Amino acid sequence: MKHLDELTAGMTLASDLIASDGRLLFKSGTELEDRHLTLLKRVGVTEVDVEAGTGDLSDDQIREIEEYVRDFFLYVDPDFAPAIQLFHLALNLTANSVAEGWELPDLNQRRATNVEHMEDLFLIGMGSPDTIVKHESELTSFPDIYFRIKEVLEDESASADKIAKIVSTDMSLAAKLIKLVNSPLYGFPQTIDSVSRAVALVGAKELSTLALGISAINYFHDIPAELVDMKTFWRHSITCGIFAKLLAGTQTGLAPERFFIAGLLHDVGRLIMFKKLPYASTEAMLFARENSIPLVEAERSIMEFCHTDISEPLLASWKFPEGLSNMINFHHNPMEFPNPLEPAIIHIADNMANAVEIAQGGMYVLPGIDEEAWEISGVKPEMLEGIVEQYKEQIDIILSAFT
Amino acid sequence: MGSLFSSSISLRKSVKITDDEFILLRDFIYEKSGIFVDIKRKYLFESRFSKRLAELNLPSFADYIKFLKYDSMKAAELSTLFELVTTNETSFCRDMRQLDAFQANVLKEKIDEQRKAGKLELNIWSAGCSSGEEPYTLSILLHESLKMELARWKINITAVDLSPAMIDRAKKGVYGDYAFKTTPDDIKKRYFSKDAGGWKIKPTVAKLVNFKQMNLNDSMSLKRLARSHIVFCRNVIIYFDEEMKRKVVGSFYDNLMPGGYLMLGHSETLHKISSTFKPIYHPGTIAYQKEG
Ligand SMILES: C[S@@+](CC[C@H](N)C(=O)[O-])C[C@H]1O[C@@H](n2cnc3c(N)ncnc32)[C@H](O)[C@@H]1O
Numbered sequence: 001m002k003h004l005d006e007l008t009a010g011m012t013l014a015s016d017l018i019a020s021d022g023r024l025l026f027k028s029g030t031e032l033e034d035r036h037l038t039l040l041k042r043v044g045v046t047e048v049d050v051e052a053g054t055g056d057l058s059d060d061q062i063r064e065i066e067e068y069v070r071d072f073f074l075y076v077d078p079d080f081a082p083a084i085q086l087f088h089l090a091l092n093l094t095a096n097s098v099a100e101g102w103e104l105p106d107l108n109q110r111r112a113t114n115v116e117h118m119e120d121l122f123l124i125g126m127g128s129p130d131t132i133v134k135h136e137s138e139l140t141s142f143p144d145i146y147f148r149i150k151e152v153l154e155d156e157s158a159s160a161d162k163i164a165k166i167v168s169t170d171m172s173l174a175a176k177l178i179k180l181v182n183s184p185l186y187g188f189p190q191t192i193d194s195v196s197r198a199v200a201l202v203g204a205k206e207l208s209t210l211a212l213g214i215s216a217i218n219y220f221h222d223i224p225a226e227l228v229d230m231k232t233f234w235r236h237s238i239t240c241g242i243f244a245k246l247l248a249g250t251q252t253g254l255a256p257e258r259f260f261i262a263g264l265l266h267d268v269g270r271l272i273m274f275k276k277l278p279y280a281s282t283e284a285m286l287f288a289r290e291n292s293i294p295l296v297e298a299e300r301s302i303m304e305f306c307h308t309d310i311s312e313p314l315l316a317s318w319k320f321p322e323g324l325s326n327m328i329n330f331h332h333n334p335m336e337f338p339n340p341l342e343p344a345i346i347h348i349a350d351n352m353a354n355a356v357e358i359a360q361g362g363m364y365v366l367p368g369i370d371e372e373a374w375e376i377s378g379v380k381p382e383m384l385e386g387i388v389e390q391y392k393e394q395i396d397i398i399l400s401a402f403t
Numbered sequence: 404m405g406s407l408f409s410s411s412i413s414l415r416k417s418v419k420i421t422d423d424e425f426i427l428l429r430d431f432i433y434e435k436s437g438i439f440v441d442i443k444r445k446y447l448f449e450s451r452f453s454k455r456l457a458e459l460n461l462p463s464f465a466d467y468i469k470f471l472k473y474d475s476m477k478a479a480e481l482s483t484l485f486e487l488v489t490t491n492e493t494s495f496c497r498d499m500r501q502l503d504a505f506q507a508n509v510l511k512e513k514i515d516e517q518r519k520a521g522k523l524e525l526n527i528w529s530a531g532c533s534s535g536e537e538p539y540t541l542s543i544l545l546h547e548s549l550k551m552e553l554a555r556w557k558i559n560i561t562a563v564d565l566s567p568a569m570i571d572r573a574k575k576g577v578y579g580d581y582a583f584k585t586t587p588d589d590i591k592k593r594y595f596s597k598d599a600g601g602w603k604i605k606p607t608v609a610k611l612v613n614f615k616q617m618n619l620n621d622s623m624s625l626k627r628l629a630r631s632h633i634v635f636c637r638n639v640i641i642y643f644d645e646e647m648k649r650k651v652v653g654s655f656y657d658n659l660m661p662g663g664y665l666m667l668g669h670s671e672t673l674h675k676i677s678s679t680f681k682p683i684y685h686p687g688t689i690a691y692q693k694e695g
Contacts, residue, residue, distance in 0.1 A: 054407050062407055070416070074447050078415035091408045108581050119500070123672070123689070283670050287641075290492040292447055301641060302670040 001047045009034050011050040019043055054095045065094050068104050072358050074292050076368040082348075083369065085381040086355040089388050093359035105361060120277045129305050132276050133313040142318060145170045146215040150319065153208040160204045164196040167211050176214055177207065179401035184394040185245065185260065206257045209321070213261035216318065220271045228274055228281070234402060235360075235395075236353055237264050242394055243349035246387045251378050254345070262327035262342075263349050269307030272314055277303065285363070294367035296332050308332055334373045344373035356388060417453025420445060424464040428452075431471060432488055435481060436565055437620040437647035440488070451487055485565050492638070493533040495540050495578075495586040498669050500687035506544050508683075509664050509690045513632050514548060516662070524557040528631040528658065530619060530651075531564055531639030535573025535612070536582055538562035539604050541635065542611040543594050561628060563617035570616045576604035620647065625654045632660055637668035645676065652677045661695025 002011075011032050017025045017040075025043070026036065032050070040048065057065075069090050076083045098104065122132060148166050152158040168174050174195050181198045182191060192198050199207050223230055241263030248254040273281045280303050288298035299306040308329050315325040323342065330336060330343035331350055337343050347370065354366045420428070425448065429440045440448065452467065461467050471480055496502060517523060525545075529538040538560045545558055564570055579601040583591050595602040617624055619639070634655045640648045655665050656679055665680060666688065667673070673680055673691055680691035 057407065066408065066412070070414070073414055074450050075444070077446055078413070078417075078449075079419075084414045087414045088408065088410065088412070091412075095407055119687075126674070280670055286492070290490050293444065297443065 002050050004037075004040060004046055004048065007032060007037055007040075007048060007050065008055070009037065011053055011055075014049045014051045017045070017048060019045065052099045052101065054092075054099045057095060057099055061098060062095070064104060065098055066091065069094050069358055071292065072354070072362070072365050075294060075365045077371075080369070080371065080374075081381045082374055082379075082384065083366070085384050086352065086366070089385060090355045090358045093356055093388075097359040102359075102361075120279045122277060127276070129309040130313050133272060133310060133317060136272055136276060136314075137317050140219075143215050143219060145173065146212065146219075146318070149208055149212045149215060153205065153212060153321070158204070160199045161196070163204050163208050163211075164199045167207075168195050170215070173211060173215055173218070176401055177211055180210065180214075180398070181207075183397045183401055185242070185398055202257075206255075209258060209261055209324070212321070213264055213324075216265065216268070216320070220268075223271060223274050224278075228285075232361075233267070233270070235399065236357060236362075237267060238399055238402065239353040239356065239391070239395060240264070240266055240346070240349045242391050242398060243352045243387065244346050246390055247345050247349055247352075247377070247379055250383055250387075251345075254342070258324060259327070259342075259345055259349075262324050262331075262346050265311075265324075266328050266331050266346050266350060267307055268328065269310030269312075269314060272310050273299070273303075273307060288364055292365055295364050296367055306332070332367065333370075335370055340373060341376055344370075344377045347373050348377055348379060352384070352388070352391075356391065417449045418456055418463055420449045420452075420464045424468065427468050428464060431468065432484065433644070433647075435620065436485060436488065436618060437644075437651065438488055438642045439644035439647065455483065455487065482567050486568055489566055489569075490642070491533045491566065491569055493536045494582050494584050495536045495543075496590065497536065497540070497585050497637070498688075499585065499587075501666070501669065502540065502544065504685040504687040505666060505690070506548060508685050509633065509666070510544065510548060513664075517632075523555050525559070525633075526629050526631045527558075527560045527633045527635065528628065528655075529560060529562040530634060530636040530655070532562035532569075532573060532614070533564055533566075534569050534578075534582075535562065535576065535604075535614065536578070537635060537637065538573075538612045538614075539576070539594075539608055542608045543590060545611065546594070546608065558611045559629065560612045561615065561631075562612055563615045563619075563628075565616070565618050567616045570614050573614050576609055577601050578604075619651050619654070622650070622654055625658065628658060630660050631658050632663050634659060634663070634665045637666065638671070639668070640671055641668065648676045652680075656680065656693055659693040661693060663693050665691040665693070667691070 009032055013026055013028050013030045013032065015028045017027075017030075019025050025040075025045070030036070069087065072090065073083065073087050078084070094104075121127075121135070127135075145166070149163070152163045152166060167177060177195065177198060178192060180186070181188065181202055186202065188201060192201060202210075241260040244259035244263030245256045248256040248259040270281070281299075284295065284298040284302040287293075287302055288295045291298070296306045296308075308331065312325075312329045315328065326337055326339075327342045327346045330340070331346040334340040334343035334347045351366050351369050354362060354364060422442075422445075425442065425445050428448070429442075433439055452464070456462075456464070456467050459467070459470065461470060471477055471484065474480065513525060517525060527538075527541055529541060532538050541560055542558075546553060549556060562573065564573070577598050577600045578595075583602070591602065594605055594608050596605060597603075619625065636651070636655065640651060643651065652665070652673065656677070659665065669688075672689070673682065679693070681694050683690045683692055
């Protein structure tokens with residue numbers, strides 16, 4: 001409860017505001033404007049229930065937040081404009097989380113995980129990325145629907161009808177697709193209630209790509225929960241997908257939907273690591289936290305290779321579309337790819353995802369944005385704030401399409 | 404939305420390190436400790452050292468490097484430098500699967516051998532022991548394996564670390580909850596007693612362990628250590644480059660008695676480093692044996 005004197009424009013009502021005569025003045029969720037305040041004074045309301053805002057944070061809390069967020073930027077060039085911009089965005093997001101009651105994790109929470117009972121299938125130095133991926137693909141077969149979608153995707157003459165039929169045979173896939181095309185990811189004004197409508201509106205190629213990506217993800221439904229928090233993993237993946245799409249949308253000539261899929265799958269190599277090298281993967285996570293280095297660096301120290309070394313043979317074995325594969329495989333080193341623009345977008349999106357996750361208990365420092373990759377991407381630092389705002393409006397709805 | 408944080412708040416909080424300065428500092432650290440720091444960690448270093456530079460009132464990294472090399476306080480500063488560049492993560496019973504395999508195979512074999520030879524003694528070296536959790540864990544394993552018989556054995560666990568602060572902490576033997584994150588409760592109850600600052604290791608366990616500050620890069624000092632039956636060096640060589648790894652592993656080889664074993668951390672291997680040891684595979688670990 002706040003006294004009338006403490007209210008300022010911009011605060012949001014946390015419950016319905018009822019006058020003394022029982023009349024509803026404003027509904028919960030109303031953002032107070034100056035005219036509301038004047039009205040409240042006139043009708044004699046003295047106390048109002050408003051949502052906690054960052055204005056309630058103490059100086060000490062603000063200092064703690066700054067220190068906390070700064071730790072996630074230790075690995076990046078502190079003079080690089082986009083890094084500075086992400087730092088400020090992360091500060092504000094974290095302040096909001098704290099104002100809403102989130103407690104900053106302490107040092108022990110940030111370090112602790114127990115990895116004691118896991119058994120790796122390969123000894124370090126014994127399994128190369130190729131052998132690891134081979135072992136996986138011999139063991140478990142890839143969903144049949146995936147290959148059927150791939151077929152139509154490659155067949156220029158395939159009709160929109162055909163793709164709609166194939167997708168409709170898998171009910172859960174169809175349901176996810178429909179949720180997604182109705183989400184802000186596409187932003188169609190009307191509700192789309194069938195796969196054939198979706199194909200007609202989104203386009204056969206687009207929708208097949210989306211279906212392909214989602215059926216690939218389904219393959220990984222059985223990663224044990226105690227090993228890694230899969231909710232966090234998918235949230236990171238989807239966040240990266242959203243950012244990749246929004247970033248691509250700022251440039252002309254890039255088909256944004258492909259970027260969503262590449263972002264969604266950018267860490268797919270990690271899923272194989274979790275399956276085949278559970279102990280080493282968790283050790284890498286610990287090593288990253290202990291040394292304030294990005295996960296990708298820690299993987300290289302612990303396993304002698306990183307998740308993009310795994311995604312390369314993996315996606316090749318799935319015969320995943322090459323353009324998408326390259327975006328995924330080069331998202332940590334886009335400039336090493338001859339045509340670096342597309343992987344550069346995923347690279348930046350991944351950094352943005354890491355930055356916004358700080359306010360949600362993310363654990364890893366930003367890997368840093370490559371300066372050249374930033375240059376060629378055409379993205380400007382002042383665009384980042386707007387992109388984060390859009391992401392905030394989209395994430396929850398898109399996340400719910402996947403659960 | 405308005406921001407609480409002034410837009411002038413800068414991400415940079417430290418003096419800038421130039422690439423040349425970084426290389427000088429990196430080479431100095433490498434020369435002194437064998438710890439290799441990739442240039443990718445340049446900014447990490449910048450911020451890690453910036454407090455220290457401020458404390459010493461030094462305006463640049465070039466000045467700090469001069470200080471490290473030529474100042475009359477340089478020996479003391481070296482310890483501070485070591486604190487800044489090492490990671491001391493550890494816990495009691497870290498990697499239980501490895502320890503179980505070690506106890507059931509390697510340790511059992513050595514104990515049986517010594518019994519047969521009528522020499523009830525065992526030397527173990529814990530290299531890079533951090534704040535003492537690893538060597539104390541080894542002492543606990545010996546208590547568990549030998550039980551009442553322990554009294555008749557002469558056991559010596561030599562535990563060394565680069566960092567004097569870690570050695571001090573290890574000698575005190577008092578630990579908070581974090582140190583027990585991988586430890587079964589019954590072990591904690593039997594071998595520790597509640598203390599004002601946390602849990603204190605019991606004197607019977609502590610008695611077997613000798614702590615020393617020592618640099619694994621200093622081959623001469625290593626030569627003066629008693630010969631060992633078993634060397635533990637876990638999660639240490641991961642910070643070294645290949646040359647330093649070879650050198651340190653060579654020292655372990657020289658120190659071990661014939662038939663002795665080297666135990667490394669979960670993610671460390673002698674693959675590409677040394678072929679003089681014979682790898683023996685147990686579920687949960689590899690024990691590297693010096694044949695003979
Ligand atoms: C991550 S801790 C490992 C502790 C313990 N062995 C374990 O596995 O839990 C690494 C330790 O190695 C020590 N270290 C690093 N370089 C060293 C050197 N050149 N000589 C001696 N100790 C060193 C560090 O001070 C640190 O305490």
